[in-house]
Amino acid sequence: MTMLRRIRLVLLSLVVLVGLQPVVAVQAAPPPQNSASAGATEVARARVATEVLLDSYDEEKAWFPSSWWNSAVALQTIGDYMKRTGDRSYVDELDHSFETNKGPFPAGERSTDEIYGNFTSRAIDDAGWWALNWVTAYDLTGDQKYLDMAGTIADFMHGFWDPSTCGGGIWWNEERTYKNAVTNGQWVRLTAELHNRIPGDTAWLERSQEAWDWYVGSGMINAEGLVNDGLTDDCASNGDTVWSYNQGLAIGAPLELWRATGDPELLAAAQRLADAALESDELVTDGVLTESCDPLGRTCDDNQKQFKGIFMRYFTELADTTGAPRYEEFVDRQAETIWANDRDSSERLGLRWTGASSEASPNVFDWRTQASALSALIADVPQETPRRSLSATMSPTQLVMMPSPGVESSVRTEVQVAATSPGRRPVRVDVRASGPDGWTVDPVRDRVVLDPAGDSTPARTSVPLDVSVPPDTEDGSYPVTVTVTARPGLSYTTRATIQVASAIDFDAGSTQELAWLWDAGGSGLSHVGSRFADGTSHFVYKFPFPAEATSAEATLTIDNQYVVDVGPDGESWTTVLAEDEQIRDSSNKADHTLDLTPYLGPDNAVYLRMTDAFTEDGWGGGVYHVSARFGTS
Known part of the structure; x- marks a missing residue:
């Protein structure tokens, strides 16, 4: 740690002690030697990781493919980047997502659930993520429509506050089957955020205080200071998995309420929850944030891939507010570990921040893991943004x-x-x-x-x-x-x-696939190992056969509702294969061999495109494996 950094940390601590407003923390070690460039590396890393994340943004649907709530969290992460760095390059993407997705959508179009409009659905916590995202958009732009939408979503959520069961709390879903940590952590945070941005408000503050009191008394925070997932039907803690995003929301909720009230016990509560996380082997392994599904031999689903980033969002706020060295050091370690160990040759950031991988349990790289790890890189950027x-x-x-x-x-x-x-x-x-x-x-x-x-x-x-x-x-x-x-x-x-390469042979989603993937086109990767294109999305592989090739063929393992087009230039297409039934269960998964010879282009390249046979139902075709070969005469 440099002397400059030590001095800044001391000053930050003194400012907090004399009761001024929350202040920000400085950048992670190891800082550059030249003070004129201090923090520039951290900004550059976050910028590059944000650009990689935006590569997966579907311009037409204005979201990240195939995941409704995850898209809200990824968009908020991009907002976090802009707030932290001052770079306003992606404000238009936030607005485009708002305007494109604020209406209703049938089930299967944006989520397996119907979207009612105003970013609401039967999944109350999904709506909560969108509300939190729009508050961030309001903070960035000052545009009232974002704050109004967050309030509209909060009004919807308030309809599921139910004192008749367990004495209070927001239901997780419209069917009112579960009261859990994520929805109620969101609720405390969101209501406090609304109060802090609406002049003269009292209603949202009262709701936030009531919700926090209920949350603390619910039993979901266990004796170790860790947050279990939710409550049983008998209103007791279910002792279920301690997920990092629940712990992060539990840190962020009292922190925002402290900003509203100045009650020191709320700031102390946020610190106790943060300290419990740092001291827990359920969330931290060798100093690195680790989800319970992260270790080799285990698998995180698409939701769990983003949990650690949510933790870092709120943990960062606490580090900024207190300037506590233990928090700063934790932030530093996450960012440095990710950059050194969890980054592939395409600057993608993976699931396991230590980079742990094996043939049987490879590290996973997709836009969800990118957004999650990006939050740790953003945390490492000094709030006093470097001007260079x-x-x-x-x-x-x-x-x-x-x-x-x-x-x-x-x-x-x-x-x-x-x-x-x-x-x-x-x-x-x-x-x-x-x-x-x-x-x-x-x-x-x-x-x-x-x-x-x-x-x-x-x-x-x-x-x-x-x-x-x-x-x-x-x-x-x-x-x-x-x-x-x-x-x-x-x-x-x-x-x-x-x-x-003298031959073409790769699995979808693998590192080898990237070289052949000419246009991702808003496609996504499924948890069963396919690259898929649903709705209006697509993806294109390019096969640059050598000059002596006079014939070529490709074999694809594909399923569901596919259309396969082939062409010589990436612009003109001929359909060579299509599924004519609305199959959604992979029951048609099979190998198909295609003759590519008629489509060899002037440079001997062939382009292969996958699209959706039935664009309205969200079950587009998926490719699992591709191989291709050529012949010479």
């Missing part, structure tokens, strides 16, 4: 080539550079690229100038790179690395992976 920052990404990050024997091959990628600077000062960036021994990257060095607007939204530019691969290079994955530097003391390294 520099980042870079490669596009695409995964490339594939099928070279001809004895011939040099080439591919093109580009490095995208982003920078911020105060006072509209231009940023002069040095770009240096390198590849494996014997490979040629052109240009190996370049210089670009960016002209930021003087705020925290970065200016961007790109540099194309041509990569030449020597003849007879063996099959494998090869890195191309780019380092960008700028004064004072700014530096960032990014990478792309070029996969040299």
Whole structure:
């Protein structure tokens, strides 16, 4: 820890002690040596991880594929990034999601449940996540429509507050079958947030205080200070799994209520719950936040993938408020562990923050795990946002080539550079690229100038790179690395992976798939191991067969309601396979072999697209495995 950081922590502690408003914490160790660039690396990491998350955003449906409440949490995470960094690049996405999804939807369109409108459904906690997201959008923009929507959702939720059972509490679902920690943690937090943003309010504050008193007395917080999942029919704690998101909401709820009332016992309660989490082997393993489904040999479902990020959102607020070193150190450790161990060659962030993986139990990477781990990177950004920052990404990050024997091959990628600077000062960036021994990257060095607007939204530019691969290079994955530097003391390294392949054989969702996935198109990954496209989404694989190929075929393992199109250029399509029944249970899962020869393009590439045969019911086709081969005459 640097002396600068120690001084700031001491000052933060003194400010809290003299009773001023909550203050913010400074950035994670290890900080850069140059104070002019302090925190810039943390901003760059969060920016890059946010960009990767947005790659999965479905522009047409204005959500993240196939998951209603998870989309709300991911959108709020993007809002958290913008609040923390000052970068307002994605305000339009939040508004687009609001306007596109505020109406009603039939069951299967956005959720397995019917969406009634105003982001409400039979799942009361789903509505709660959307309400919390729209409060964040209001904080970012000041647009009253977001706060009004949060209030509308809260009015809906209030209809499920029921003192006749267990003395109070919000029901988890419309059928009133369960009172649990997540819905009631949301309720305390949301009602306090509304009070703190509505001048002259008393009603929401009264509801928040009543709900907190009930929550504390419900028995869901056990003797160790950990939050069990909910209550039995007899209104006792069910002793069920301690999930990190329940613990996080239990920290965030009294913290927001403390902001409303100034009651020191509420801040103390948030700290007790946070300390219980840090001391518990149910939530923390070797200093790293760990869900009970994380260890090797276990599997987290799509919901559980996002729990840790929710914990970090509210834990971060407590760290900011108190400046307590133990909280700061925990935040630091999560971010550094993720960046060092839980990041693949495409800058995706995985489920297990330690990076633990095995052949039988591989680490999982998707947009849900990305959003969750991103919350830890956001936490590591100082709230006093650095005025200078520099980042870079490669596009695409995964490339594939099928070279001809004895011939040099080439591919093109580009490095995208982003920078911020105060006072509209231009940023002069040095770009240096390198590849494996014997490979040629052109240009190996370049210089670009960016002209930021003087705020925290970065200016961007790109540099194309041509990569030449020597003849007879063996099959494998090869890195191309780019380092960008700028004064004072700014530096960032990014990478792309070029996969040299003589054959095509991959599972959907695997690291190998990324090189062949030309357009994700709003598709998603299922828990049973398929990439699927439902509604208006799609995905496209590109097979760049070598010049000597005169014939080709592909075999796909597919199920449900699929349409398979093939074309020579990624623009014109011919349907070669389609399911004509509305199958939803994978009962038609089978291998199908397709002749690709008629579709070999002018560059000998073939594009294969999957879409949904019945776009209205949300059960589009899924691909599990793909193999392809070619012949020469």
